[in-house]
Amino acid sequence: MRITADAKRVTRARILATASERFRIEGFESTTIRDIAREINIATGTLFNYFDSKEDVAVALAEEAIAKARRNFLRRRRQDAPLRETLFLQISTQIRYLKPMRSFFRPVIDRALSAPTLDVGSQVSQRLRTTELETVGDILRDRGIDADRWSMTVPIYWGLYVGVLTFWAGDGSPKQEDTLAMLDQSMNMFVAWLESKG
């Protein structure tokens, strides 16, 4: 029996919803692919048709959250805001949407964000990295800055971006307020570097 595209989308959404809940309640380490598959009444092998591993499930959840964050960011940003403020808003909005998965965000960092190059890892991991860099590239282009002009622009931004998210994942301060300060200062540093290049 052929599975329709719609049916596949529905199954994928069920996998993600169930995984999200189990990761939150049972914990990421304690949850297995088998647990998720059993709960939605599909074979483990079937689940592997959608995702290579439970880490990829986490990355897919992050991808969805970041896509929603991006739509919110585009709605809220001010066209006349300084660059550092726009970059801050972009990442802080992501953090707000990623909040429900903070307890299991580390696998996302390890799997998708810490890769040395863009073409490493699963499709969903590659998509996550590419999308983020495209978003930032658009922001910089709006300011007349070509991100490709200096070879260090992307590595510097990426290092700060992953650094902030890593910090946030383990931030024990009340309401993770330290992350806001870290993000603010990181974007200040990035913009200062760009400005130093003229």
Place this chain on the structure above:
Amino acid sequence: MMGPTIADLVAALPADEPTRQASMADERLKEIFERLSHRPVPVGSIERLFAVGGLQAKLALAYLAYFVRSWFSSTDQRQQQLMETHLRSALRTLETMGYLRGAVMKVGQVLATFPEMLPDEFAEILGTLHFEAPPMHYSLLREYIENELGRDPAEAFAAFEPEPFAAASLGQVHRAQLPSGEVVAVKVQYPGIARTIRADMQNLRRSLFPLRLSKDWNSLNDQFGEVQEVLATEADYEHEAQSLREGRALFHEDDGIVIPRVYEQFSTRRILTMEYLEGESFAAFLAGNPPQELRNLFGERIIRASTQLYCERRLLYSDFNPGNILHCGEGRLGLIDFGGLRRLNDEEWELMRQAHEAMSGPDRSKVLAYCQRNLMFTDEEMSANPRIVELVEEWSEYNWKPLRTSGEFDYGDPEYLRHGMDLWKRAAQIRVLRQQPVNVFMHRRAFEIASLLYRLRARVDSGRIYEEAIQSSG
């Protein structure tokens, strides 16, 4: 005709002959602070004295640096180098505390205003004293407020100005309007700065620990603890909110003293939403050349506010810098910053009660007993340090002079201000290292009020106000 400036008065004071050792120490300290300063600062006038920001910790840091500096002058070469090593270590720690940059360079309001105590170049390096919390752009502010209040500022408030209208010591202040219509001032602290300060102060204390070999380490350690406590208090807006509520409960409409109301629903430990007070700054009030009667009235209200808070609530408002007061029309005083308010504990209150008893009567033995307790001296130390005892006694007399004067006291008399400056200078020379920490704030409070009222040229019957406050406090 304008009276003498502080610079004129200081220039008129007799200069000291610096010792050779003191000069060497000054040079080294100058180098260290020059590296930290990164920018030239103009030599100040009386305006700079009064323009500085208001944390009491700044004064305490000044004492700290001054005490440390004094060790250079009284030790041999080897000890000097050892102490310098520790000082450099401490200063390196301070260097990383970017928000304290002003405080480190300034080494306290008091020292900076007495260029004759220090080499001219050193005094020039000392800058305007204020914490330099980074400015918050609107996106950061919005995110932070949403974290703290649970809603975006555009939702929580009927209106919210994205640009701050004032800086606060650890953040900034925005004007806004509540859904119910009231215009408010929303003070927002820079995220995480309170914890950063706490951790840094602990590191700083550890780096100063080698100085514990000094016989006065315990007192210095206590005073450092005082600094930490003040900083922690300043960073806790819930504490400030409580102080505001207490202060507000003391005064009525016809007292002419206005303390802003707190809006608890829009306040947390890091956000303080208060009634926005309409008024002009102290500088603007003076620039309008108010008549003597209005100056006296405003001065009286400054004294009354300070005295009533102290007598009725044991609250020490020792942050009388012009940035914290407003003239709200017709001599009405607005007090807007209660962050540095300090409550006296039972032991400190008893010490102050002893001071009151000693200074109110003619019995000199009571005055000396109070001085001894203040200095924490043994009987032997009292006999061995007559200059210190004499200075502390004279300082107490100085602080109490306006209260003991029958009728109006003329705060505009430059001799009174000059006498206060002379006392600070002599304290530096004699190196009064040990005293009850609360007295650091008491002296500062008295001198700040005197300086403020000097600028006002106010004549106030402080004694009557003080007695009334004592009576009403029971």
